[in-house]
Amino acid sequence: MKNIMLTLEYDGTNYSGWQIQDNANSIQAEVENAIYKLTKKEVTLIGAGRTDAKVHALGQVANFFIDTTIPGRTFKYALNEYLPEDIKAVYSNEVPEDFHARFSAIKKRYRYKIYLSDVERPLLRNYAYQIDRNLNINNMKEASKYLIGTHNFTSFEGRRSFTKSKIRTIRSIDIKKRDEFIDIVVEGDSFLRNMVRIITGTLVEIGIGKRKPAEIKLILQAEDRRLSGHTAPPQGLYLEKVFYKIFM
Amino acid sequence: MKNIMLTLEYDGTNYSGWQIQDNANSIQAEVENAIYKLTKKEVTLIGAGRTDAKVHALGQVANFFIDTTIPGRTFKYALNEYLPEDIKAVYSNEVPEDFHARFSAIKKRYRYKIYLSDVERPLLRNYAYQIDRNLNINNMKEASKYLIGTHNFTSFEGRRSFTKSKIRTIRSIDIKKRDEFIDIVVEGDSFLRNMVRIITGTLVEIGIGKRKPAEIKLILQAEDRRLSGHTAPPQGLYLEKVFYKIFM
Incomplete structure (x- = not known):
């Protein structure tokens, strides 16, 4: 075998x-x-x-x-x-x-792709999330820092999940803007259901000014899904790489 | 009105x-x-x-x-x-x-997207042309220079075309490689049927070493479609921009 x-x-x-x-x-x-x-x-x-x-x-x-x-x-x-x-x-x-x-996986990297446009873009419709206004990248970066490390991520877990432990470790969140595109790259040991999409939705709400960066700290502490942002749509999300000890 | x-x-x-x-x-x-x-x-x-x-x-x-x-x-x-x-x-x-x-158009810009891979890439299948070996970019760039300017492009025109004049002017051909992606950007006053795809197919054959860069000169002079390369597939081609005097 x-x-x-x-x-x-x-x-x-x-x-x-x-x-x-x-x-x-x-x-x-x-x-x-x-x-x-x-x-x-x-x-x-x-x-x-x-x-x-x-x-x-x-x-x-x-x-x-x-x-x-x-x-x-x-x-x-x-x-x-x-x-x-x-x-x-x-x-x-x-x-x-x-x-x-x-x-055997020791780390996973997800990429979430956003594009800024006041109209839908046909070539991106299945491959990125359209936002129709500008995002404050610096505020999003500041907010993302609160998520790095080992936390209880109950507030960032989708419904219909049966995972017992909600403790997860995020190693890095990298937010890059190039022209009208924003990529959010998240690396972590493992992830709860919908976690990257809820993180993205919350960061977008910070980017448009609906929330302040420091709110993330309170959302994490509350351990309550109702406090975090919307679940960003699926088509912007990519499982980019899975890391293993033997291949690194 | x-x-x-x-x-x-x-x-x-x-x-x-x-x-x-x-x-x-x-x-x-x-x-x-x-x-x-x-x-x-x-x-x-x-x-x-x-x-x-x-x-x-x-x-x-x-x-x-x-x-x-x-x-x-x-x-x-x-x-x-x-x-x-x-x-x-x-x-x-x-x-x-x-x-x-x-x-009223005074110039058009087409982009042709190629990716190098020994396997098909699902996310690119409808949006780029797969080539399963390395391309010599320098030879492709050298070859492209023969196409710049005003020429009779009969050798680069597809079938079922009813255009009388085969004289066209190419302003620039820019070939860029980034990781496994190659973009061929062609600007010209106007184009014959399939012209950018036949130019691309011919440049690819030069890139893989099947033809020498200087052949382009002879192909142009021959005014014979049978001498140029294959027609690159449609899914790699993008009409990127049309230029007008009043908007420039």
Whole structure:
């Protein structure tokens, strides 16, 4: 049995998210089906993180166990023949048997893309979040500093979550503006459901002046979702990279 | 009667191109339909350039005559309510009655996007041209210099064209590489059918070493389409900007 690791890029626009759900088309099911078509073997794919409907990935990582003669390094080429055009493996390799895409991950990087425009931009409609007024980047940066470190992130967790511990560690939040584009890059050990989107929504409300940067501190302390901002829409979010000790 | 000018951005993926055709959905028809829904008036839209199926625009320009009380500057907001999400007006204004989107244009800028990867990239599949090996940028730049200026571009014209004069003037070709992305930006007075895509295909063949840069000179002189390279696929091409004297 080989333990095969895949790095996947996908356009999440037409999917209900990573995880297999009844009556919905998931990324996980598409990849498992493609592996079946290629190898005639049923596998269970372990993903590093569950992305929501319409959320994209540049570097989702997954692994699965399989008895195959296909070498790990070339598995991606064979698999891509069976994957739809909006999901592809950009890297594959055989990894040690104790490698687990989720539990072995030591850090994840998400990117959230915003564009400033008074009209919708067709080429960005599925790939970024439109804001129709200017954002004060300095205030957003100041606010983001309160989120760095280990905190109880209950106030930044979406509904329908069954995670017991709400303690998470954010390593960095980098906010960059270039022309009409703003990228918010968040790195952390792991994330609660909708956490990056709620952080983004709250930072946007600070950027437009609806809230003050120091409010973040109070929102964190309150441990109450009702105090934080809106959940930014899914199409602006990208799972960019998953970090592992053995690959760093 | 007002002469209204629109700057349009569109995602050409799901369209047969700019121009109205039988049994095909065109950008022009979509915009004319939206104007009809908004104003209950039938207009004929004049476009600056005809983009092919799957080709995108960041700054297509069009104009039309209409009797309306809607101010030129705010026409875009009203119109966007009736346009599909993959076509939007990003600018609108009332212009002098002798303004003609095509005949008044003095220059156009096209951008062609290439990415280098040994696997298809789902997020780029509809928005760039995949090349699976390295390109020699210096050779491509050297080759592009032969195209600058006024020439007979018969060798770079696609089939099914009914243009009489094949003389065109290219003002500049700028080739930029950043990480795995290569942008070819071409500015010229006007263009023959498929001209930017055939120029790109030929430059790619020079970049991979299949042809030498100086060949371009002979290809131009031969005035024979069979001597130039392949037509690069449509999804990498963007009509970026149309220039007019009155707006410069």
